[in-house]
Amino acid sequence: MKTQKTTIHEIAKALNTTASTVSRALNDNPRISKETKKRVFEMAEKLGYEPNTMASSLRRGHSKIIGIIVPYADRIFFSSVIRGIEEEVKKSGYNVIICQSYENIKNEQDDVNALLSAQVAGIIISLSRETDSVDHLNKVMKKGKPLILFDRTSDLISTSSVVIDDYHGAYSAVSHLIQNGYKRIAFFSGNKKVSIFKERFRGYLSALTDNNIPINDNYVIEVPSDVDQGKLVTEKLMELSEKPDAIFSSSDFSALGAIKWLTQNNYRVPEDVGVIGFGNDPFTQYLEPTMTSVDQKSKEMGKTVAQVFLEQISNDHQIHRKVLLTPELITRASSDKIQVKEIAV
Amino acid sequence: MKTQKTTIHEIAKALNTTASTVSRALNDNPRISKETKKRVFEMAEKLGYEPNTMASSLRRGHSKIIGIIVPYADRIFFSSVIRGIEEEVKKSGYNVIICQSYENIKNEQDDVNALLSAQVAGIIISLSRETDSVDHLNKVMKKGKPLILFDRTSDLISTSSVVIDDYHGAYSAVSHLIQNGYKRIAFFSGNKKVSIFKERFRGYLSALTDNNIPINDNYVIEVPSDVDQGKLVTEKLMELSEKPDAIFSSSDFSALGAIKWLTQNNYRVPEDVGVIGFGNDPFTQYLEPTMTSVDQKSKEMGKTVAQVFLEQISNDHQIHRKVLLTPELITRASSDKIQVKEIAV
């Protein structure tokens, strides 16, 4: 009664041939005749054969499984990248294993080991904030397996990576503010030791300089990505004698804090103060006013990461690619002084 | 130069013993002496041995990988459940493979086959909307592997499942509205053929009946989970001669549509009309007014699903468990007429 699992040996026996012929037939090996292939496929179907990819991977020395390590799988950015990757690699018959580092390097190292033990074809990773040593990553490369970093990368290791162009993201956001008539533009940065925030800061500075707007050090503040912190910092900013008339934030959350504080304190957004966030989190479109934000192209990033991976796995010599994706400024109400004026007319 | 991969055979050779002894030592088999175990572990360490879990799984007949199939991996509910599952099963040494059905039954079937081919230990799935046949699911069970459904289940198959108690979720939301003085409560349902919406409707009816509030058929409407649809439907509701004074929506998005339409049309929320959503999407807490919503306990659901899975895998006889999680009403401003009054005083 129990369904006897069918292997290529059963098929071979039923056809009075051998497992090697069946294997070759199923893999469409040219050394097998058309008729034999047909018979094998029919018998496989009839016996309900299903390949054991583990056995095949063991013999071949590599599986069709890709390991992905992210800090948290439920952050919209990461889950969106994961979706993009899965969608793309599925076409080539790959599956993805998801691991979470919880921003902890020890977890990250353990995950890498587990994935290597599972004989993954390669590893795609966005580093934990803590990661300051890369031995575990080098191990992946030493095994000759593709290692692709995305979003959170590191200078300590030389491999393929896909990140967005933070410089231009910031540049276009600040330029947009300037075009909308804002002149005293504050900048909410993250920790400036982190490359992405360094880049966004560069973009902010360039946009101001290119438009002959003087730089005011009081307008540049490090703020954690958090609504309440955004409120606090905004309050301080608005106590300055020369109040800013716009805020460009490196985070949607601190930008939200800014909007909340401003509206609660009778400042109008965007008329009195324009606000732009970074990340284009879904909530930005539901706010009142809706929030302009820099979209990080997460799904596209996933697709690109997948393509780089697939490219790398087919060329066995390791060619590293560094891809810089262009972020997109999604303009909404919170920065659109001009639009508001026109309506007011 | 190339790192020769270390197997138990290399370790055995180095210690002048055999692979079987090494294997047993590494698995802490009581038949191996303490000293030998020590020597084996030291040599394994020295040679940089890393187990090949594929080989082990092949021999043992099962892997330590769990397949998860969801409609979309980047929906906050699903990504949150996935996170909960991963977090929990990791403790027992399992990893998770993620597949997406994109709400398509064909993809779902293919995913099941791929996962079975990969020799997963079991499958955890939230069904696609299209899924009306369950042959692919029965196949999993026939192989004696745990199959756990969550959130989107089906009557067509009898296995373990974890869902939230939609009836009580709706009941408590509507009761809360009544306690806050609302009397003419409308209900936004999803497709009532789907069990979760049927249950929420039951909860809505019971809460009204238990509080002696008459049922008004005009107040019950099917609405897709969508902001614009929510607006449209709200507009129609407010054209009734007897306008509702509260809306309980089966979706956060249509509830958001309701709030948007109401505030844009000079109704005050919650003073004139109370609104409650379902899902507790993160955006609900950032709205103005913040939105009361029924939390689906997604992370807890993930943990529970994982526990049911682990329980099932350890007891080889298949005992099915149906777990009903209690959702939690997160009360915020959009339904809090009383609170608002107190402040007004």
Next chain:
DNA sequence: TCTTGCAATGCAATCGATTACATTATATTT
């Protein structure tokens, strides 16, 4: 007719770890 070539298939080792079934050495019992 005999060799040569080629297409089609078979044989057996292999991937790395596990495990049923010995075997050896030592300790214990009678």
Next chain:
DNA sequence: AAATATAATGTAATCGATTGCATTGCAAGA
């Protein structure tokens, strides 16, 4: 001292598929 038990380790088959190296059969060429 012989018999028996016990602890520790070894031998070899096995999981299911792949693949290098034969082998077989038949047709073409000499």
